[in-house]
Amino acid sequence: MTTDTSPDNGTDEHPDTVSYEGSTGGWGSMRGMVQTMAREMSSPGALATLATQNKTGGFMCTSCAWGKPKHPHAFEFCENGAKATLWELTSHRCTPEFFAEHTVSELRGWSDHDLEHVGRLTHPMRFDAASDHYVECSWDEAFTAIGAELRSIDPKSAVFYASGRASLETSYLYALFARLYGHNNLPDSSNMCHETTSVTLNELIGSPVGTCVLEDFEECDAIFFFGQNTGTNSPRFLHPLQKAVERGCRIVTFNPIREKGLLSFTNPQRVGQMLTGSDTDLSCQYLQVRAGGDIAAIMGLCKYVFAQDDALGGTVIDHDFIAQHCTGFDAFRARADATSWERIEQESGLSRADIEEAGRVYLGAERVIGVYGMGLTQHVHGFENIAMLVNLLLMRGHIGRKGAGICPVRGHSNVQGQRTVGISEKPELVPLDKLAEQFGFEPPRDTGMTTVEVCEAVLDGSAKAFIGLGGNFLRAIPDQGRVEPAWGQLQLTVQIATKLNRNHLFNGRTAYLLPCLGRSEEDIQASGPQTVTIEDSFSHIHGSRGHRTPASEHLMSETAIVAGIAKATLEANPLKTNPKVRWDAWTGDYGLIRDLIAETYHEQFHDMNARMFEPGGFYRGNSARERIWKTDSGKAVFTAPQMLAATDMEDMPGRYRLVTVRSNDQFNTTIYGYSDRLRGIEGTRDVVLINPQDIAAAGLVAGQRISLLGDAEDGHDRRIDNLEVVPFDLPSGTIVGYYPELNPLIALSHHDRTSKTPASKAVPVRIAALGLAISFGHGTLSRNTIAQRSAGGENEDR
Numbered sequence: 114m115t116t117d118t119s120p121d122n123g124t125d126e127h128p129d130t131v132s133y134e135g136s137t138g139g140w141g142s143m144r145g146m147v148q149t150m151a152r153e154m155s156s157p158g159a160l161a162t163l164a165t166q167n168k169t170g171g172f173m174c175t176s177c178a179w180g181k182p183k184h185p186h187a188f189e190f191c192e193n194g195a196k197a198t199l200w201e202l203t204s205h206r207c208t209p210e211f212f213a214e215h216t217v218s219e220l221r222g223w224s225d226h227d228l229e230h231v232g233r234l235t236h237p238m239r240f241d242a243a244s245d246h247y248v249e250c251s252w253d254e255a256f257t258a259i260g261a262e263l264r265s266i267d268p269k270s271a272v273f274y275a276s277g278r279a280s281l282e283t284s285y286l287y288a289l290f291a292r293l294y295g296h297n298n299l300p301d302s303s304n305m306c307h308e309t310t311s312v313t314l315n316e317l318i319g320s321p322v323g324t325c326v327l328e329d330f331e332e333c334d335a336i337f338f339f340g341q342n343t344g345t346n347s348p349r350f351l352h353p354l355q356k357a358v359e360r361g362c363r364i365v366t367f368n369p370i371r372e373k374g375l376l377s378f379t380n381p382q383r384v385g386q387m388l389t390g391s392d393t394d395l396s397c398q399y400l401q402v403r404a405g406g407d408i409a410a411i412m413g414l415c416k417y418v419f420a421q422d423d424a425l426g427g428t429v430i431d432h433d434f435i436a437q438h439c440t441g442f443d444a445f446r447a448r449a450d451a452t453s454w455e456r457i458e459q460e461s462g463l464s465r466a467d468i469e470e471a472g473r474v475y476l477g478a479e480r481v482i483g484v485y486g487m488g489l490t491q492h493v494h495g496f497e498n499i500a501m502l503v504n505l506l507l508m509r510g511h512i513g514r515k516g517a518g519i520c521p522v523r524g525h526s527n528v529q530g531q532r533t534v535g536i537s538e539k540p541e542l543v544p545l546d547k548l549a550e551q552f553g554f555e556p557p558r559d560t561g562m563t564t565v566e567v568c569e570a571v572l573d574g575s576a577k578a579f580i581g582l583g584g585n586f587l588r589a590i591p592d593q594g595r596v597e598p599a600w601g602q603l604q605l606t607v608q609i610a611t612k613l614n615r616n617h618l619f620n621g622r623t624a625y626l627l628p629c630l631g632r633s634e635e636d637i638q639a640s641g642p643q644t645v646t647i648e649d650s651f652s653h654i655h656g657s658r659g660h661r662t663p664a665s666e667h668l669m670s671e672t673a674i675v676a677g678i679a680k681a682t683l684e685a686n687p688l689k690t691n692p693k694v695r696w697d698a699w700t701g702d703y704g705l706i707r708d709l710i711a712e713t714y715h716e717q718f719h720d721m722n723a724r725m726f727e728p729g730g731f732y733r734g735n736s737a738r739e740r741i742w743k744t745d746s747g748k749a750v751f752t753a754p755q756m757l758a759a760t761d762m763e764d765m766p767g768r769y770r771l772v773t774v775r776s777n778d779q780f781n782t783t784i785y786g787y788s789d790r791l792r793g794i795e796g797t798r799d800v801v802l803i804n805p806q807d808i809a810a811a812g813l814v815a816g817q818r819i820s821l822l823g824d825a826e827d828g829h830d831r832r833i834d835n836l837e838v839v840p841f842d843l844p845s846g847t848i849v850g851y852y853p854e855l856n857p858l859i860a861l862s863h864h865d866r867t868s869k870t871p872a873s874k875a876v877p878v879r880i881a882a883l884g885l886a887i888s889f890g891h892g893t894l895s896r897n898t899i900a901q902r903s904a905g906g907e908n909e910d911r
């Protein structure tokens with residue numbers, strides 16, 4: 114299915130589906146922001162704080178990782194960045210009194226929204242299992258108890274998770290602490306997100322991160338966009354996209370959902386557009402690929418390029434570049450030749466004519482950027498998804514040139530940076546020899562656990578302790594229904610957080626909830642107010658300074674908390690202290706930590722303290738951008754994928770591919786509210802979006818309540834009830850619902866084969882309809898039946 118979105122053909126929404134009439138941005142985004150302010154009763158001055166967001170000398174937004182330009186707009190923030198800040202600056206507080214009123218078991222019945230809405234955590238708390246309450250404790254007590262627990266277990270059974278927000282300074286210390294203590298179990302939210310990118314790009318082009326910088330968007334002629342929802346998840350990206358389109362750049366989008374943000378944009382920073390309600394059309398072609406159909410779609414594009422190259426005497430493909438810089442090209446060509454258009458159409462759900470039209474845009478452009486997000490990474494064959502995009506770009510030498518390149522859009526504001534400075538379970542990505550020399554110790558060399566492996570270790574009892582530096586691990590992972598009940602067997606759980614979330618309600622035998630400063634808040638240490646740094650999606654490093662009064666006088670900075678735990682764990686015996694490890698000094702002056710980072714990663718971070726406030730951030734460089742390929746072969750690698758579908762579940766009647774996505778009113782597991790404005794879904798998140806023909810074929814009706822059943826063939830029952838059927842413009846067989854509510858449907862084993870990133874897209878599920886609802890005495894009995902199968906129409910009970 115494809116839709117032409119050119120202005121003369123712009124009103125082609127499916128007539129009987131739910132959608133949003135406006136464009137992205139515009140007054141709708143203003144209203145979205147104002148609603149969050151009202152809801153959170155954001156503290157006085159919150160608006161003034163927003164004006165310093167993403168500006169030199171101000172603080173860097175805690176929402177997405179999109180680049181911060183050298184010359185920022187008057188308001189360099191978006192609807193969702195503002196929401197994230199206002200959410201942090203709420204005037205609501207989650208106090209010891211609140212915890213005295215509610216047992217932890219009771220709070221498990223609360224929604225994600227209601228838990229965080231209680232407000233900012235104010236005091237360090239210890240979980241008291243006997244009373245089922247959190248009780249106030251002192252920081253000293255917490256650190257001493259945590260240190261004692263950690264010393265009592267094998268370090269290799271401890272997990273130090275990080276959720277992508279904490280600064281480079283905190284992250285560096287956290288990773289150093291793990292290694293001094295004795296493990297590499299440093300999974301990070303990236304393991305559920307762009308780990309597919311880190312692994313694939315590293316193997317194919319010798320760089321774990323994207324090769325583009327912000328300025329490339331000023332020079333590219335075409336952008337090929339795969340599975341990234343810009344309007345919601347990185348709205349500041351809409352500005353460069355709008356400018357690119359206005360100067361003639363063409364955008365081709367592959368996405369099963371017609372996401373508003375990639376269709377049109379009303380720039381809230383342009384008075385003219387706001388007053389006249391006019392907008393800019395973004396995608397020139399919008400291809401509604403099936404979930405998991407991108408390998409096939411890109412194979413189609415490549416086949417078209419080969420055909421044109423043959424027809425035009427080898428002038429289309431950059432054969433010189435390939436000869437000099439690449440390996441694997443012949444095998445890839447052979448694979449493309451052996452792949453029929455028929456199979457490409459079947460697997461992608463797109464017609465050959467549409468793919469060839471996109472191919473003409475590709476060939477008409479001198480500089481092409483490939484952009485992608487979770488729609489490529491969160492698949493069983495996520496590696497091959499990204500590898501195919503690399504193939505497409507390499508064919509015409511679009512990597513390592515200005516205005517061209519590969520651009521994964523990162524999630525958390527410092528998730529890329531956390532990996533850069535050592536939070537990684539893969540020791541080969543960390544300069545361990547350098548750390549050994551710098552701190553005089555022998556770091557562990559064995560590979561640590563990924564997120565999926567942590568879940569397995571919790572299930573089999575081999576994990577003993579979990580520290581969460583931010584995040585909501587237990588809510589973000591797949592197969593929650595299985596992992597949650599096992600969590601209580603952990604000996605120690607520690608959560609460093611700003612707000613209460615579901616993970617905090619599942620505790621180990623010893624458990625602490627430690628409240629930290631947010632990034633917008635002033636962080637004062639022995640040497641005075643502190644700056645922290647973060648790395649954006651484009652490998653640029655920015656200083657960030659909070660100016661707000663902290664939400665409570667009892668908060669500590671993340672850096673101080675990590676150092677406090679480390680010191681209590683490693684220095685209990687004064688005779689064993691390491692003179693090169695100076696937790697108190699580092700906490701007192703973060704500039705000293707930046708000196709350490711600059712020493713460990715000299716080439717990229719030299720003079721970090723002097724450079725951190727450079728407008729636009731300082732660039733730490735990328736070898737692939739210079740066409741230096743740090744791969745095994747020393748070349749950029751073409752891949753001949755073994756499969757055309759990114760899922761390994763066969764199509765069969767009654768089986769659907771479920772895509773879990775974010776709404777416009779959430780940040781991951783933080784649910785701001787119930788308005789997915791840009792998709793026209795209001796008031797609820799308990800929905801399944803289905804194509805109208807599929808609804809009819811399954812014998813369902815719009816508005817009906819159904820259940821979804823996991824369809825992994827591993828013997829575990831997975832089920833979510835009471836979801837409303839919403840007719841939505843989607844490819845047949847692809848259905849959509851919200852993360853994290855639907856996470857219990859995803860089998861732990863359903864992950865990218867190479868990187869182990871959970872495959873939250875194209876999850877195999879079945880539909881069970883509430884059948885006859887029979888009124889019986891006082892209650893209502895209902896019988897569950899599997900819906901009429903789309904093909905055979907047979908019924909089956911479960």
Ligand SMILES: Nc1nc2c(c(=O)[nH]1)N[C@H]1C(S)=C(S)[C@@H](COP(=O)(O)OP(=O)(O)OC[C@H]3O[C@@H](n4cnc5c(=O)[nH]c(N)nc54)[C@H](O)[C@@H]3O)O[C@H]1N2
Nearest residue numbers: 193340341342346367404405486487488524525775780781
């Ligand atoms: N406001 C806000 N901003 C955020 C976040 C947030 O929750 N809220 N989260 C942050 C984080 S951590 C991340 S990782 C990013 C996530 O940002 P995105 O990468 O945009 O992630 P998703 O919301 O999962 O949306 C994935 C997109 O891929 C499409 N898709 C699904 N399956 C396929 C497929 O098989 N093929 C193709 N081509 N497309 C597909 C979906 O329709 C959707 O448009 O955003 C970050 N920014």
Ligand SMILES: Nc1nc2c(c(=O)[nH]1)N[C@H]1C(S)=C(S)[C@@H](COP(=O)(O)OP(=O)(O)OC[C@H]3O[C@@H](n4cnc5c(=O)[nH]c(N)nc54)[C@H](O)[C@@H]3O)O[C@H]1N2
Nearest residue numbers: 276302305306583584585589609610612614781782852873
């Ligand atoms: N089904 C499905 N599952 C997914 C995804 C999906 O698309 N579909 N996406 C995956 C992705 S891309 C990601 S990144 C993960 C996200 O997983 P996580 O990063 O673990 O989860 P978040 O929801 O971002 O974490 C929210 C919590 O972080 C804490 N927090 C907020 N700000 C701060 C701060 O400044 N410091 C500290 N210490 N804590 C803070 C708050 O207590 C808040 O409750 O989820 C993954 N799970």
Ligand SMILES: [Mo]
Nearest residue numbers: 302306524525
């Ligand atoms: Mo993410």
